[in-house]
Amino acid sequence: MLKRKPRNAAALTEPVIVPRDRHNVSRKQLSPNALKVLYRLRDQGYDAYLVGGCIRDALLGLKPKDFDVATSASPDDVRDAFRNCRLVGRRFRLAHILFGREVIEVATFRANHNPDTAVDDAGRILRDNVFGTIEDDAIRRDFTVNALYYDVSNFTVIDYVGGMDDLESRQIRLLGDPTLRYREDPVRALRAARFAAKLDFEIEPETAAPLAEAGALLADIPPARLFEEVLKLFQGGYAVASLAKLREYDLLKFLFPTVDARLRANEAIPTALCNRALANTDVRVLEEKPITPAFLYAALLWPDVQEHYEALLADDDMPPIPAMHAATDRVLDAQLRITALPKRFSAVVREIWTLQPRLERYKGRRATKAMESPRFRAGYDLLCLRAEAGEPLGELAKWWTDIQTGEEADRARAVREETAARQRAEGRRNTRRGGRRRSGGGNRKRNGDRSNPKPD
Ligand code: ATP
Ligand code: MG
DSSP states (O other), X not given: OOOOOOSSXXXXXXXXXXXXXXXXXXXXXXXXXXXXXXXXXXXXXXXXEEETHHHHHHHTTOOOSOOEEEESSOHHHHXXXXXXXXXXXXXXXXXXXXXXXXXXXXXXXXXXXXTTOEEOTTSOEEEOOOBOOHHHHHHTSSBGGGOEEEETTTTEEEESSSHHHHHHTTEEOBSSOHHHHHHHXXXXXXXXXXXXXXXXXXXXXXXXXXXXXXXXXGGGSOHHHHHHHHHHHHSSSOHHHHHHHHHHTTOXXXXXXXXXXXXXXXXXXXXXXXXXXXXXHHHHHHTTOOOOHHHHHHHHHHHHHHHHHHHHHHTXXXXXXXXXXXXXXXXXXXXXXXXXXXXXXXXXXXXXXXXHHHHXXXXXXXXXXXXXXXXXXXXXXXXXXXXXXXXXOHHHHHHHHHHHHSHHHHHHHHHHHHHHHHHHHHOHHHHHHHHSOSSOHHHHHHHHHHXXXXXX
């Protein structure tokens, strides 16, 4: 149908212009705010196009997630054209145009493969702020399907790189020489796996061949950036598919090495736990229920925590609470060196883990105390997931379910009220002492736990 363009070519000149009646991007699919930005820039004499994921997704009949604009206007020009504009980014200067909660990202056409592009010894791009033409902009993008432009002035799709053909044959194909492009930015390896999962595409053989080698370069990527990629892989509604692609191309070990090792060794319970955690996340995303990376990390890494915890209890004869804290420290320290997890999440992960042995030694006042934890629900959810994954906790999970729903719930409430009354009677002195910070919020909980170490 469309004229075939050379593949993996570094520089192309004549684009394929796809007229409105040959593609299915309709303005109805596009954000009215993004269209406003396009019209305003065009009125001021600049070129401006929608590009990237939004056009790719619209062409595939998917709902675009966010809208990116590429323009000939410089960031300062863009700022002058919009009152609601903020310039962001150091490595790339971008303009964000704010419409309430919607942000339209506007980037000036950029050139790559340019003598001015600064790279480090490994070939990684350090600075990439050289402005260029739309054609330069197209070929410095990652994949052909991400380099399609939509021209609102005549409703055409502009294709410099064979992206329409690849959409049709469902291929993820890197632009340029794959080895070089991964070296410039190894995160492209994860992006290849992610788009293949999200779109149910194949990774074209030349793009796939250097993937494992490219994965090794992820060690040099800042953990905060890898965390962002983990969120995209596992919280976009296609986590199960992402895991499968990461495993297929042997990339999981660069993000979650211990999970990868357990899956590889076919460890039954950790495998079931991982699969269920990801499948549940996909369902929650689909149902538009809230999700948190804290729960995901807690579930994926629980087998590690459990292993260390049990070893410390058995071999080192450590009491349960310090053993749990030592185990959580060890697992989080190792993981956060690879993929960062902001403190607000890692604190929650710890609490979810710390709750597990408390939930396992249930009954009476200890149980109701656990229920007062702000993380009780997440802790309980992990307990249920562990039971479903095959840990012998079925009875226990049922007990916790009952206590929240049936007659047990009434009893629990009564004990809770009694506890609260007793605490009030004991006066505020203890509460205040317990609430004083010593060496961080985490310790406060530990001290609280130690005050009642024996099972009731
Ligand atoms: P998503 O559906 O996940 O938002 P997307 O394609 O929009 O997919 P973004 O990360 O939002 O992905 O990036 C927007 C566009 O910027 C991409 O479509 C691609 O053209 C370009 N891009 C993003 N990351 C890179 C990269 N590492 N190298 C080259 N181009 C990139
Ligand atoms: Mg996007």
